[in-house]
Amino acid sequence: MSAGADTDATDATDAGVGRLARLVPGVGLLVALAGAATLVAGFVPGVNALLLGVFFGAAVANAVGVPDWARPGIDTQKLLLETGIVLLGARITVDELVASGPVLVALVVVTVAAGVLLVEAVAGRVFGLADKTGSLLAAGASVCGVSAATAIAGTIDADGESLAHVVAAVLLFDALTLAAFPIAGDLLPLSGRQFGIWAGLSMFSTGPVTAAGFAHSEVAGRWATVTKLARNSMLGFVAVAYAVRYAGRAEEAATGLRAVFDGVPRFLVGFVAVAAVANLGLLSEATLAAVGTASDALFALAFVGLGLDVRLDAMRQTGAAPLAVLGVQLLTVSALALAAVLVLF
Amino acid sequence: MRDALGAATTERAYGLWCTLERGWRATALGLVVVTVLAALGP
Numbered sequence: 001m002s003a004g005a006d007t008d009a010t011d012a013t014d015a016g017v018g019r020l021a022r023l024v025p026g027v028g029l030l031v032a033l034a035g036a037a038t039l040v041a042g043f044v045p046g047v048n049a050l051l052l053g054v055f056f057g058a059a060v061a062n063a064v065g066v067p068d069w070a071r072p073g074i075d076t077q078k079l080l081l082e083t084g085i086v087l088l089g090a091r092i093t094v095d096e097l098v099a100s101g102p103v104l105v106a107l108v109v110v111t112v113a114a115g116v117l118l119v120e121a122v123a124g125r126v127f128g129l130a131d132k133t134g135s136l137l138a139a140g141a142s143v144c145g146v147s148a149a150t151a152i153a154g155t156i157d158a159d160g161e162s163l164a165h166v167v168a169a170v171l172l173f174d175a176l177t178l179a180a181f182p183i184a185g186d187l188l189p190l191s192g193r194q195f196g197i198w199a200g201l202s203m204f205s206t207g208p209v210t211a212a213g214f215a216h217s218e219v220a221g222r223w224a225t226v227t228k229l230a231r232n233s234m235l236g237f238v239a240v241a242y243a244v245r246y247a248g249r250a251e252e253a254a255t256g257l258r259a260v261f262d263g264v265p266r267f268l269v270g271f272v273a274v275a276a277v278a279n280l281g282l283l284s285e286a287t288l289a290a291v292g293t294a295s296d297a298l299f300a301l302a303f304v305g306l307g308l309d310v311r312l313d314a315m316r317q318t319g320a321a322p323l324a325v326l327g328v329q330l331l332t333v334s335a336l337a338l339a340a341v342l343v344l345f
Numbered sequence: 346m347r348d349a350l351g352a353a354t355t356e357r358a359y360g361l362w363c364t365l366e367r368g369w370r371a372t373a374l375g376l377v378v379v380t381v382l383a384a385l386g387p
Contacts, residue, residue, distance in 0.1 A: 079367055079374070086375025266368025270375040277379065287379075287386035294378055 026073015027301070030080075030308075033057055034300040048215040050303050054178060057307020066308055077305025081207050082267040084298035088225055089274030090283065090291040091218075103344055104197065107337075108230040111201045115142030115333050116238060122328055127321040132158040135242055136166040137322055141329045144232040145170050145205030155239045156246040169322040170204055172315040173330060178208040185216040190341075192219030198341045200227025202334035204326075207306045210299060232265050 033056045041049035060066070066074060116138045123134025136158055140149035146167050153163045181203060185195045196213045199220070203209045206228050213224025239262075278288060365373065 079371055082368060082371030083374045083378070086371050087378060089375075090379070266366060267371040267375075268368075270372030273372070274375060274379055283379070283383055284386055287383045290382045290386060291379055294382065 023073040023076060026070040027076065028073065029070045030074065030077070030301040030304045033060065033304040033307075034297075037304070038300065048182065050211050050300060051178070051182060051215050053300055053304040054211060054307040054310075057304040058175070058310040058312075059307075061308045061310055062312050074305050074308050077302045077309070078207075080298045080305065081210065081302035082265075083270075084295045084302060085206075085210070085225055085229070086267050086270035086274055087291050087295035087298065088222065089271040089276075090278040090288050090295070091222055092226065092271075092275040092278070094275060094279040100345070104227060105230060107197075107201065107340055107344065108227065108234065111333060111337055112142050112231060112234045112238070114336070115329055116241075118332055119325055119329050123321075123325045127325055129321050129325065130162065132156055132246075133162045133166065133322070134325070135246075136163060137169070137325050137329075139235075139238055139242070140166055140170045141173075141204055141326050142333075143235050143238055144228070145174060147205075147232075148235050148238070151235060151239060152242055155243050165318060165322055168314050168318040169326055171310065172318060172323065173326050174203070174205045174208045175310055175315075177203045177330070178212055181212040182215040185212070185220070188338075191345075192217040193223045194341050194345050196220035196223025196225075197227045197345055198334070198338050200224040200231065201337040201341070202330065203228075204330075206232060207302060211303045211306065214299065229265065229268055229271065233268065236262055236264060 034053050037053035037056050038049045041047045041052050119138035119141055120134055123129040123137055124131060129137070135156055136149045136152055139152040140146065142148075149163060149166045149170060152158070181199050185199075188195075190198065195216045196219065199209055199212050199216075200223065203212060206225075209224050209228040210221065214221030274291075277283060278291075283291070362370065362373075
């Protein structure tokens with residue numbers, strides 16, 4: 001190996017180490033708040049550590065703000081959440097999933113389609129919103145929250161201001177549902193599986209769905225995550241539908257298969273791989289337990305990050321119409337989903 | 346020589362990491378965690 005190549009390699013390593021070092025303060029803040037939430041929840045009966053972590057994060061973000069030095073580390077929260085979901089694959093029982101699979105997938109397809117059509121029907125005609133704003137709300141509420149709204153904004157060439165309003169409205173509902181669903185779960189006579197599927201079908205974003213599920217029970221957390229992943233996988237189909245609707249071009253339909261693949265979350269590959277390895281019996285009980293613990297720890301950090309991203313001042317600037325549209329969607333879809341879950345599961 | 350090889354491997358891994366989108370990074374991290382825990386476990 002030449003001296004020049006050695007120098008390049010060292011420079012790249014230094015850059016990697018430097019980038020990693022910038023993450024440490026923010027990740028440290030996540031660890032500190034998650035640790036505090038776990039400690040407090042251990043002393044106060046009935047308080048859930050995961051939800052308390054979200055609350056601590058939101059309290060810090062809105063009381064004192066997030067310092068710049070912590071931002072790079074806090075921005076890893078989605079990576080932490082998705083890695084936690086990949087590891088959650090170790091706790092999935094494939095037999096159980098296959099038994100419920102067809103019904104669950106059918107329910108997800110119907111729920112997503114109904115949610116999109118409902119929002120499209122009421123956003124313009126009832127609440128006077130522009131077509132593209134309605135479409136962003138439809139995708140955000142029906143598929144996977146902010147990620148879906150952002151992806152569809154690119155597909156239909158929506159303007160940044162519309163997207164910003166939709167994102168703020170979705171985040172507000174994420175916060176509200178994260179508080180409301182665990183309470184509803186305690187009040188309603190639902191099993192862990194029923195609550196998980198209901199939350200996975202109704203709530204908007206993956207992080208809050210996972211948090212609400214695990215706040216109810218381990219079983220609910222697993223089903224909520226699986227259901228939400230199935231819903232997220234519909235993004236490609238919804239993106240193709242919107243591309244055809246707005247562009248009306250034949251080539252959009254021709255490249256549809258590629259767009260459908262692009263819409264599938266990549267961490268789903270890891271989730272399926274880990275679930276396969278675990279269900280083939282390749283991991284010992286001790287390893288499975290350790291993987292489960294690692295998944296829980298990553299979720300705890302990610303949920304604090306979720307709270308740190310809550311901005312009450314930004315939410316206050318959201319218009320009434322987008323909130324009303326999302327309210328109609330949430331109430332209708334969650335009521336229908338609850339009825340379906342009670343009958344089918 | 347061994348250090349140089351290690352640095353080159355790290356460089357390649359870092360370069361690959363930089364090209365990955367978040368979902369693939371989560372997949373890679375998850376698989377590394379499972380592999381390490383399986384190797385360390387009883």
